[in-house]
Each structure stands twice: as C-alpha cells, then as structure tokens.
Amino acid sequence: MSTTETGTARPAGRPRSEKAEKAILEATLDLIGEGSGVTELTIEAIAARAGVGKTTIYRRWSNKEDLVVDALATLKSPVPHLSGESVRGDLIVLMEAMRLDALQSDRRCVMNIAMSESDRYPHLFEKFRRIAIEPRREAMRQVLRRGVANGELQPDLDIDLAVQIVSGPMVMFTRWADPEDLTEDLPRRIVDQVLAGLGRK
Amino acid sequence: MSTTETGTARPAGRPRSEKAEKAILEATLDLIGEGSGVTELTIEAIAARAGVGKTTIYRRWSNKEDLVVDALATLKSPVPHLSGESVRGDLIVLMEAMRLDALQSDRRCVMNIAMSESDRYPHLFEKFRRIAIEPRREAMRQVLRRGVANGELQPDLDIDLAVQIVSGPMVMFTRWADPEDLTEDLPRRIVDQVLAGLGRK
DNA sequence: ACTTTACGAAACGAGCCCGTTGCGTATCGG
DNA sequence: CCGATACGCAACGGGCTCGTTTCGTAAAGT
Numbered sequence: 001m002s003t004t005e006t007g008t009a010r011p012a013g014r015p016r017s018e019k020a021e022k023a024i025l026e027a028t029l030d031l032i033g034e035g036s037g038v039t040e041l042t043i044e045a046i047a048a049r050a051g052v053g054k055t056t057i058y059r060r061w062s063n064k065e066d067l068v069v070d071a072l073a074t075l076k077s078p079v080p081h082l083s084g085e086s087v088r089g090d091l092i093v094l095m096e097a098m099r100l101d102a103l104q105s106d107r108r109c110v111m112n113i114a115m116s117e118s119d120r121y122p123h124l125f126e127k128f129r130r131i132a133i134e135p136r137r138e139a140m141r142q143v144l145r146r147g148v149a150n151g152e153l154q155p156d157l158d159i160d161l162a163v164q165i166v167s168g169p170m171v172m173f174t175r176w177a178d179p180e181d182l183t184e185d186l187p188r189r190i191v192d193q194v195l196a197g198l199g200r201k
Numbered sequence: 202m203s204t205t206e207t208g209t210a211r212p213a214g215r216p217r218s219e220k221a222e223k224a225i226l227e228a229t230l231d232l233i234g235e236g237s238g239v240t241e242l243t244i245e246a247i248a249a250r251a252g253v254g255k256t257t258i259y260r261r262w263s264n265k266e267d268l269v270v271d272a273l274a275t276l277k278s279p280v281p282h283l284s285g286e287s288v289r290g291d292l293i294v295l296m297e298a299m300r301l302d303a304l305q306s307d308r309r310c311v312m313n314i315a316m317s318e319s320d321r322y323p324h325l326f327e328k329f330r331r332i333a334i335e336p337r338r339e340a341m342r343q344v345l346r347r348g349v350a351n352g353e354l355q356p357d358l359d360i361d362l363a364v365q366i367v368s369g370p371m372v373m374f375t376r377w378a379d380p381e382d383l384t385e386d387l388p389r390r391i392v393d394q395v396l397a398g399l400g401r402k
Numbered sequence: 403a404c405t406t407t408a409c410g411a412a413a414c415g416a417g418c419c420c421g422t423t424g425c426g427t428a429t430c431g432g
Numbered sequence: 433c434c435g436a437t438a439c440g441c442a443a444c445g446g447g448c449t450c451g452t453t454t455c456g457t458a459a460a461g462t
Contacts, residue, residue: 013437014429020439035321040240042419053440058421108320115376116317119309120236133377144399153399161370161390162399164378168369169362175316176334177365189362197398198345198354198363214407215459221409243449254410259451 016060023050024057028071033106038068038117038124069127075110077132079139087147088191094140095170095187102174102182111174137163166194217261224251225258229272234307239269239318239325270328276311278333280340288348289392295341296371296388303375303383312375338364367395 027049031041041064047054061067080097082090101107114132118125140163147153153162169190173182228250232242242265248255262268281298283291302308315333319326341364348354354363370391374383 010431011437012431012435014439016438017429037238037240037317039238043421044419047440051440053442054421055423055441056439059438105320112317112320116238116313118376119306119313129377147399151401154397154401157399158390158394161394164370164373165366165391165394165399168371168373169365170369171373172365172369175319176330189359190366193359193362193366194395195398195400196355197396197400198348198358198366199396199398200352200355211461212407213405213461215409215461217408218459244451245449248410252410254412255451256411256453257409260408 017056020050020052020056021060024052024060024067025071025074026050027052028067029074029106029110032068032071032113033109035109038064038113038121041068065121065124068121069124072110072124072128073131075132077135079135082139082143084146087143087152088195090143091140091166091191091195092187094136094143095166095190097136098167098170098174099182099187102170103179108174115175137167140166166191169194218257221251221253221257222261225253225261225268226272226275227251228253229268230275230307230311233269233272233314234310236310239265239314239322242269266322266325269322270325273311273325273329274332276333278336280336283340283344285347288344288353289396291344292341292367292392292396293388295337295344296367296391298337299368299371299375300383300388303371304380309375316376338368341367367392370395 024046027046028041030049031045032038036045043054043057043064046067047057050057057067061070080093082093084090101111110128110132114125114128141159144153144157144159144162144166148155148157148159170187173186225247228247229242231250232246233239237246244255244258244265247268248258251258258268262271281294283294285291302312311329311333315326315329342360345354345358345360345363345367349356349358349360371388374387
C-alpha cells in the first residue's frame with residue numbers, strides 16, 4: 001500500500017458536508033410538511049430550500065424515494081412515558097399524544113403521505129410504519145396485555161383488535177373532523193367509552 | 202325577438218354532447234382509481250382516456266378541481282339496507298359495506314384522495330363528505346339512536362362519539378392492515394367488541 | 403341554404419422539472 | 433504545494449403539461 005492505512009479506509013479528498021446532508025433532509029421534511037405529496041416533491045425545490053446544489057443531492061441519493069425514506073427516518077417518535085398505574089390512564093396518555101400530533105400541520109402532512117401514498121410507495125410506507133407507527137402500537141399492546149394480566153381487561157381479549165378499536169376513533173377525529181373537535185377531553189371520552197362499551201350495563 | 206322563443210331559451214347551434222360529458226367524468230374517475238392524486242391528474246390524460254379533445258373539457262370546466270368535484274358527485278353511494286332488527290345486526294351490515302369498499306382498489310383510491318388531499322382541496326373534500334360519508338354516517342346515527350331509544354344502548358350515549366368509535370377500527374384496518382386481514386368475520390368481531398367494551402365484565 | 407355552436411385533432415409558446423455537465427472554489431490527506 | 437473530492441451555481445437538452453388557438457368537420461335551428 002502506498003497510502004498510510006488508518007484502518008477506517010478514509011477516502012482522499014474533501015469529505016462530504018454533514019451540514020448539507022442535514023439541511024437536505026430538513027428541507028425535505030419541511031416541504032412535505034407544507035403539503036407536498038411525494039410526487040409533487042421536486043429535487044430542485046429541495047435543493048433551493050436547503051441552499052444546496054442539486055449535485056449535492058444526486059451525489060447522495062439516486063432517487064427521490066430513497067431521499068424521502070431517509071428523511072422520514074430522522075423523525076423522532078418518542079413514545080410518551082406511561083406511568084403504568086392503570087390501563088385507562090396509559091391509554092389516555094397515548095391518545096393525547098395522537099391528538100397533539102394531529103394539531104401540528106406538519107405532522108398531519110406526514111401522516112397524509114403515510115396513508116395515501118402507501119400504495120404507490122410501499123418502501124416508504126414500510127419505513128414509516130416501522131419508525132412511527134409500530135413503536136406506539138407496541139406500547140399500546142403492552143398496556144393492554146398488562147391490563148389483561150392484572151384483570152382490568154377481559155381475559156380473552158384480542159389484543160390486536162383492541163389496539164385498532166382504541167386508536168381508530170382518534171384517527172377518525174384527526175382526519176375527518178374539524179380541528180376544534182379535537183378538544184382536550186377527547187382522549188378521556190374515547191377511552192372511557194371504549195372501555196365501557198356502547199351496550200347497556 | 203327575431204327568434205322563435207321556445208320558453209327554455211335553447212341556444213342556437215350544435216348542442217353539447219352528453220356522451221362526451223359522461224366519457225370525461227368516467228375517465229376522470231378511472232384515472233383517480235388507478236392511483237392518480239388530484240395534482241398528478243392531467244387534463245391531457247383525461248382527454249386522451251375519454252377520447253375527447255382538450256377543448257371539450259375546457260369548454261365545460263374552467264379548472265381541474267371543478268371537474269373532479271363533478272366526477273365525485275357521480276359516485277353512487279348506496280347505503281345498504283338495514284333490517285332494523287337489532288343494533289348489532291345493522292352495525293355489522295354497515296361495517297361489511299365498508300369492508301367490501303376497501304377491497305376495491307378504485308374505491309380505495311377515492312378514499313385516499315378524500316383523506317390526504319382534504320387540506321389542499323377543501324371544496325373537493327366537502328363534496329366527497331356530503332355525497333359519500335355523510336349518508337352512511339347518518340344511517341349509523343339513526344341505528345344508534347334507535348338503540349338508545351329501545352334500551353339496547355346506554356341511555357346517555359354520545360351518538361357522534363359512538364359513530365367514530367364504531368367506524369374508526371374498520372378505517373384502521375382498511376388503511377393500515379394487509380388486505381388479508383380484512384376477513385369476513387371482521388365486522389362482527391369489531392361490532393361485538395365495541396358494544397361489549399374492553400373492560401372486564 | 404345558412405348561421406351557429408360543438409366536435410376532435412393538432413400545433414403553439416410558455417413554464418417546470420428532469421438528470422447531467424462544466425466551472426471556479428473550498429477542504430481534506432500526503 | 434498537490435492531487436483528490438465536495439461544494440454551490442449555472443447552464444444544458446429533453447420531456448411533459450399547461451391553457452389557447454386554428455383547422456376542417458358535424459349537428460342543430462331558421
């Protein structure tokens with residue numbers, strides 16, 4: 001070898017700018033948050049927004065979908081802390097987190113993409129599900145399983161079905177209701193009604 | 202007046218072709234059903250699909266949104282017949298109708314538009330809600346009200362909340378689950394669990 | 403016949419975005 | 433200093449869609 005090996009095989013020349021990389025990913029999320037669908041999203045617009053040449057983008061991602069996938073991957077999805085005191089309390093915390101997400105327009109748009117472009121961009125949807133949906137869903141599953149174990153819930157409860165039943169109503173509200181219907185007490189009302197059932201006692 | 206008035210003020214010249222009009226609206230729905238978002242939808246593509254000149258389209262609609270609105274208006278949304286024997290039975294029928302809709306890809310795409318482009322095209326969403334969502338929702342409200350009246354359901358039930366709780370889980374399944382999860386018994390399972398509640402008896 | 407309007411087809415200039423290339427500059431290792 | 437690579441910027445040719453216009457033809461009333 002003529003070059004001094006440093007072990008990590010550092011290539012010669014100017015290293016890629018991490019700042020540019022971050023700017024590109026942020027610009028992508030910005031534009032998505034402003035309502036761009038994946039198809040309308042243009043490399044030129046991303047470059048302009050990021051203050052970056054198109055070259056810099058094409059050097060890193062060969063196509064738009066890969067870029068969007070990486071951008072979505074940077075979305076933190078902190079699962080809210082659950083006290084574990086009661087199933088009811090934990091479910092309300094999870095629902096409240098969904099409600100607050102829905103009130104942020106950028107989050108709404110990301111959700112839009114996840115719901116509407118899932119057919120056309122399956123990779124993208126898969127990534128989104130893994131980083132954004134699945135952690136929260138798993139958290140809810142654990143809450144429900146704990147409830148089954150300690151007798152708060154029915155012993156033969158279908159956990160996956162229950163997850164959909166708890167989450168579904170909030171999704172309905174976030175998508176098809178006016179924002180003013182997303183009142184503060186909505187999580188509590190949903191959880192209480194779902195736990196109690198609609199039938200007469 | 203030099204012209205013989207016929208009362209209905211029929212304009213002179215060749216009348217517009219109803220066949221062309223129908224072809225345009227059908228082509229629009231076709232393309233939407235194939236996955237086009239409203240933004241990707243092009244007048245040229247619609248004209249080509251309909252076997253029609255662009256002129257014929259522009260003569261009738263001044264912009265794309267108006268055209269799509271009219272196209273959605275042609276969608277029949279037959280609310281399924283409800284026997285009225287029991288709340289449970291009627292709800293299952295309504296859920297089954299949603300399930301069957303979700304299995305048709307063209308219906309899925311229409312739903313996609315309704316959910317994801319509602320922010321960008323409020324008129325469009327409003328129309329869709331009026332012709333597709335509201336009739337079914339109202340049907341469900343009636344079922345629930347009847348259930349409250351005859352004692353099947355809780356006397357102080359919040360009807361609108363209950364509608365979301367019943368519908369939500371099916372929406373979750375239609376959007377975020379594999380098609381094979383849309384099993385035949387899903388409507389029954391959802392309705393029974395929702396009526397009974399998750400809590401221990 | 404004659405007017406009037408609609409029809410399908412084709413072409414227009416304009417604008418946007420594509421993916422690529424060349425340019426001069428900046429930043430790294432050696 | 434030198435070679436190598438990345439940077440931002442501008443420009444390229446090509447493609448697509450826009451909304452409009454022109455053309456010759458078709459279908460109605462008078």
